[in-house]
Amino acid sequence: MTSLTQQQAEQYLLSKPEAQITFPFGEETKVFKVKNKMFATLSVGKMGKSDDSGDTQSNCYWMNLKCDADEAVMLRDIFPSVIPGYHMNKKLWNTIILDGSIPLGELERMMDNSFNLVVSNMAKKDQQSILVRL
Template structure:
């Protein structure tokens, strides 16, 4: 599988928890219970990763790459799915993961943010 590094990369981020949801047949990466990456499949079983992005940035990436589409089974404005058998570079995928992590972390209360990053 392409992007075999993704699991390790997500888990290397501070405060990330990994959970497999049997009923979704998908793996969630979360910060304090809030998801920032969902690894699963589309209705044909093609592997996808779904991440949260600022709406304008997500729209820009969807226009640039055929393998980045509106979030599968998610809010199409804020979530974007990447086909993992596609042609999106590792650098772009890592940037998307980083941005999703930052967005979700910043959405947490200041208290929870401090619990995650320390300080």
């Protein structure tokens, strides 16, 4: 199975209309926003804190994505590399450890879903300016 690289994840997230990267937690953690609303984070290990212990999960990229509460639990049951959102609301966010164990199409679906959930909670005029470009 091909794994999603950090560069591919970043490129995919930035391909969303009006998506941008910010660094509110330091340069180690990329925060992806649409109209100033966060829809993803990307960092090495736990919020940019990799370690030298040989723990492969800590040295993989971790991506936080917003998720429907019921789907969040189902994804955690299906994929061992999907865990409750690290430093996030664990009901509405998942952390995906990019270790190559999740199919690319599923990762893209999760990223799309996170973006769409954030957009759906915006004011109608903000939604329209984004949805017209999808």
